Amino acid sequence: MDFALTEDQTGLKAAARTYLEDTYGLDRIAALADDGEQDLAAWPELVRQGWLDTDLGLAEFVLLAEEGGRALHPVPWFATAGLALPVYRAAGVVPPGPATLADGGDTCRAVRRDDGWRLDGAVQTVLHADVATELLVAARTPAGVALFGVDPAAASLSARDGVDPLRATSDVALAGAEGRLLIGPPGAASLLSALRDRATTLLAGEAIGVADRALAIAVEHAKARTQFDRPIGSFQAVSQQLADGYAEVELARSLAYRAAAGEARSAEAVACAAHAASRAAITVCETAIQVCGGMGVTWEFPLHRWFRRALWLEAELASSRPLAAIAHSLFGEHS
């Protein structure tokens, strides 16, 4: 057993951090978030730097997701790398650009016509559908679920309001939209289920990054801000909260790395990572805001951007019902 990052992994993480820190200062993030925009101009550079490379394994993706969460990386990388890429890889196709997945296995239907596949139906809250160059749609065919590539121009999109402006979603409606078949049944169904575990693991990594950054902001503040002629970080009521935050981050980090490192991905490992990381993101953001006092609750102070991401992640990660999955593995089937 050697449960530590390899040299290559450490290097990858450090390079990602440097790039993100150089590219996305607090002002830049604030401006993009206030406009609800993604930095699409940076996409080619990201691809050039290897963020979608075929030699990256899940562990590497989790490290990139972690750094992405730290920086609130404002590009559709998670939608592409976390949701769409496995489909493209399985189909042996190179992603045409930023892409996303619309999981319409229950709500979309695909039928074969002479000129190819036609899709009908609707999928709600599809992440980054507005900026995707291609929508990957899971739809029912007579033989089972299949995965199709659809041109967003052939779909009708309506934007939804969300708690995190950097994670814009749209409702997607398809009326006879043309789809290119990427993965047919029965492979598509098992691919989708593996894909959900993988996406959950990546989001757990992202949540660690969110918690880590919120903690760093609060620690900086606690060193710099003085009250009663002392830095507030010298008051135990403050420093002990931050120490608890550190513990929360590290335990969750171990679980996210574990979920990514295991040869055989276990539902239990993914669920542990999901629960711990989501809780770490929420509690550490809240602790950080508390430590930053009145300043911490202003719009100008950066923390709420991470808090919003934490809330988004909490909702996303809760949808896999991690505690129920763990209880199931401990007790067997019930409720």
Next chain:
Amino acid sequence: MRLDDSEEQAAFRAGLETWLAEQLPDATPSAPRAWSADELRAWSKALHAAGYAGLTWPAEHGGRGLSPAYQAIYAEESALAEAPDHAGVIGLGMVGPAIVHYGTDAQKATHLPRILSGETIFCQGFSEPDAGSDLASARTRARRVDGGYVVDGEKVWSSYAHLADHCLLLARTDPDAAKHRGLTCFLLDMRAPGVEVRPLRQLSGDTDFNQILLSGVEIPEDRVLGEPGQGWRVALTTLAHERGTFGITLTARLAVQLDRLVKTAKVCGGDTDPRVRAEIAELHVELQGLRFTGYRALAAMERTGEPGPESSILKLRWSRANQRVSALALRLLGAGAAADGTDAFWGGYWQHQRLRSRANSIEGGTSEILRGIVAERVLGLPKSR
């Protein structure tokens, strides 16, 4: 990043598993059995003979010179098999490593083999009535005399002092030096005249920690461990072992406790209550978090020789989780939780655990002190004192 054992580690684990299975009856389905002091000594002897004591100690001192991962494997397998501790846990886990590090050749030759075989039991005489968290303010006085020292003072809460042959004693040798500088560590013979041990009773009813009264105790010069005046550093070495790598052992046992909690829930019908299921699932997450954080600390240790900063949270979060496990177990028992002894579920096992675990966040450094260490040494926050 690898989670599975290497080939050698897998072979070691398999051998250990077989050996434990031969030595121990099948793990009980419920509460573990208690071991007498004699049984413990015999167990330690057997462990030693089979080469499972002092896995990480240097071979020249009777250990096996293996990396800390092997100690972790041992901790996991012996917890799963419900094997008892080596009789000399304090000697093996804390005092021994300090002797390896600071001891003279003669001290090593005298103590190390006997610690390994369980012939010598050590206790740790650090805390005093007025020096607990603020250990460096210890007042037990060791006066320099011809050929050695004379010690007067009082130690308290010393675990297993009533069974111990020797004590790693922290005493003040220079009252004029700065607080941390005037301390010295001694390898005190507990049978020396002037040493009196009085049992203290814990709130759990256990009597395994003690008061040690020292009046005019003579300690020969060659019993000083490390340099005179360096006692604080020696103490920190043992505390680092207590809080750091020992975390893996604690976590391994917590896994067994959680298993028992699951069994208890099944017997009491709590396993169908969604809130109970969720709470136990959360404890499972906590346990796995501790486990894999322990592995990260181990990996850091194997690379750099020091546990990584994340090891500093192991004892902190373990104590909370261990307390929560027994608290939930008693809640599962409902009104039956008020019973004890033979009238209670598993003979009062959970009642005892509930009471005993209250000390977890105090012994070996309180949670507040551990958070202070994280705040200052890991997060770099300014000192609070």
